[in-house]
Amino acid sequence: xxxxxxxxxxxxxxxxxxxxxxxxxxxxxxxxxxxxxxxxxxxxxxxxxxxxxxxxxxxxxxxxxxxxxxxxxxxxxxxxxxxxxxxxxxxxxxxxxxxxxxxxxxxxxxxxxxxxxxxxxxxxxxxxxxxxxxxxxxxxxxxxxxxxxxxxxxxxxxxxxxxxxxxxxxxxxxxxxxxxxxxxxxxxxxxxxxxxxxxxxxxxxxxxxxxxxxxxxxxxxxxxxxxxxxxxxxxxxxxxxxxxxxxxxxxxxxxxxxxxxxxxxxxxxxxxxxxxxxxxxxxxxxxxxxxxxxxxxxxxxxxxxxxxxxxxxxxxxxxxxxxxxxxxxxxxxxxxxxxxxxxxxxxxxxxxxxxxxxxxxxxxxxxxxxxxxxxxxxxxxxxxxxxxxxxxxxxxxxxxxxxxxxxxxxxxxxxxxxxxxxxxxxxxxxxxxxxxxxxxxxxxxxxxxxxxxxxxxxxxxxxxxxxxxxxxxxxxxxxxxxxxxxxxxxxxxxxxxxxxxxxxxxxxxxxxxxxxx
Numbered sequence: 001x002x003x004x005x006x007x008x009x010x011x012x013x014x015x016x017x018x019x020x021x022x023x024x025x026x027x028x029x030x031x032x033x034x035x036x037x038x039x040x041x042x043x044x045x046x047x048x049x050x051x052x053x054x055x056x057x058x059x060x061x062x063x064x065x066x067x068x069x070x071x072x073x074x075x076x077x078x079x080x081x082x083x084x085x086x087x088x089x090x091x092x093x094x095x096x097x098x099x100x101x102x103x104x105x106x107x108x109x110x111x112x113x114x115x116x117x118x119x120x121x122x123x124x125x126x127x128x129x130x131x132x133x134x135x136x137x138x139x140x141x142x143x144x145x146x147x148x149x150x151x152x153x154x155x156x157x158x159x160x161x162x163x164x165x166x167x168x169x170x171x172x173x174x175x176x177x178x179x180x181x182x183x184x185x186x187x188x189x190x191x192x193x194x195x196x197x198x199x200x201x202x203x204x205x206x207x208x209x210x211x212x213x214x215x216x217x218x219x220x221x222x223x224x225x226x227x228x229x230x231x232x233x234x235x236x237x238x239x240x241x242x243x244x245x246x247x248x249x250x251x252x253x254x255x256x257x258x259x260x261x262x263x264x265x266x267x268x269x270x271x272x273x274x275x276x277x278x279x280x281x282x283x284x285x286x287x288x289x290x291x292x293x294x295x296x297x298x299x300x301x302x303x304x305x306x307x308x309x310x311x312x313x314x315x316x317x318x319x320x321x322x323x324x325x326x327x328x329x330x331x332x333x334x335x336x337x338x339x340x341x342x343x344x345x346x347x348x349x350x351x352x353x354x355x356x357x358x359x360x361x362x363x364x365x366x367x368x369x370x371x372x373x374x375x376x377x378x379x380x381x382x383x384x385x386x387x388x389x390x391x392x393x394x395x396x397x398x399x400x401x402x403x404x405x406x407x408x409x410x411x412x413x414x415x416x417x418x419x420x421x422x423x424x425x426x427x428x429x430x431x432x433x434x435x436x437x438x439x440x441x442x443x444x445x446x447x448x449x450x451x452x453x454x455x456x457x458x459x460x461x462x463x464x465x466x467x468x469x470x471x472x473x474x475x476x477x478x479x480x481x482x483x484x485x486x487x488x489x490x491x492x493x494x495x496x497x498x499x500x501x502x503x504x505x506x507x508x509x510x511x512x513x514x515x516x517x
Contacts, residue, residue, distance in 0.1 A: 009086045010079045037091040063153040066128050071121035073149045094144045098137035105216030112281040114148045115210050119274035121150050126199040135205040136186040184225045189261045192229050200263045207258025215243040250280035415494035422486050423456035429483040430459045431509040437465045441516040471499040474512035478504050
């Protein structure tokens with residue numbers, strides 16, 4: 001008798017019936033402790049006193065409790081109320097695969113996804129030593145989120161059970177007299193023959209489920225149990241792609257291999273079946289699918305015509321028009337992207353010329369800037385703008401040392417040789433030279449310093465003879481440079497006691513050599 005709403009089985013309060021099967025009545029209930037919806041499967045009163053039915057009921061509880069997989073319905077609790085045993089399982093929202101197949105075949109992507117999930121769930125059950133033995137669309141549930149779950153482990157059997165226990169007679173088995181285990185249309189051949197079973201019986205049943213999901217038809221139709229069983233035992237199913245031509249070839253191969261009547265030629269594990277389904281899914285997404293079932297006729301390449309060597313050579317030399325056009329477009333594009341070599345050189349020379357102009361602009365300005373005269377009685381440092389231009393330094397008398405050849409005790413002496421080495425390490429400068437008139441030693445020193453500086457690359461801008469220079473040896477410059485610093489330090493170390501000052505009004509370095517006598 002069905003349980004009325006409000007009936008309690010322990011802490012579970014019945015809400016409404018969900019369905020009825022051969023081994024129990026399923027109700028939606030509320031767990032009053034956790035306030036959650038659950039499904040309660042109750043052993044009918046007619047079977048409550050049947051020891052075999054109770055053993056089968058308890059076996060389902062133990063089988064589900066041993067499994068923890070997202071594609072297997074989870075068991076929450078087990079109990080007994082007034083002699084009525086019950087199982088508490090998760091409440092699922094959706095429909096069974098049997099109900100879904102009433103509307104036709106599934107999409108290819110759904111077929112592959114559901115097949116992979118079911119194979120993975122069977123692999124988990126087989127790893128725990130359990131065979132479902134009753135896999136069929138009515139025992140597969142599709143949730144509203146598109147997740148498939150295997151239900152009803154009431155016929156589950158341990159792989160370690162003895163052959164005698166599995167194949168005992170109908171009267172001794174845990175089934176109704178005169179009935180074979182499971183639903184006949186989804187049984188394996190060995191199951192129909194009453195032989196010992198292993199995990200491969202579930203793989204045959206999964207192949208039948210895959211066939212129906214992919215084609216929308218059963219692999220072995222029959223109006224009676226006997227006709228369906230005869231088809232499973234002795235007939236070959238119709239090729240799935242004859243029914244649905246767009247199915248991937250590999251999916252058809254997986255289904256037909258799972259439906260091999262000889263267990264040795266069938267898949268040996270659910271993991272192997274899952275791997276092939278995964279490969280079929282990847283090929284369905286990335287690879288081309290054939291649209292017709294008939295195998296294409298073999299293609300034989302046409303014979304290669306024989307041609308004389310002269311014609312063959314001519315063929316090799318002549319390029320097709322499209323090759324020439326492609327080469328022309330490529331050359332034009334490269335010419336547009338890459339300027340000619342001469343153009344690049346012109347640009348480089350222009351850049352170098354601009355840099356050179358900016359680097360030499362001060363020296364050029366010194367050449368073109370006019371010089372102001374200077375009276376004979378004023379110092380170069382005090383009135384630089386009034387210095388007058390004089391002709392070049394006259395040749396020294398016979399008793400004066402030639403340029404660059406200092407004589408001890410006259411001019412700069414041997415110290416001048418050290419200046420040549422020092423000036424090689426600094427950039428050259430442009431300078432003005434002034435020396436005292438009517439002083440032989442000042443003239444010699446002017447000639448010597450001029451020879452040394454010109455040898456070091458320095459440029460003399462002007463030479464002037466002054467009657468009364470204010471400094472005995474002066475170095476006056478608008479700014480301090482490395483060359484001027486080197487010249488000043490040399491003069492200090494040589495004992496010349498130079499007068500070095502910065503005069504911003506001067507255009508460049510001015511070297512003054514006064515009277516030495």
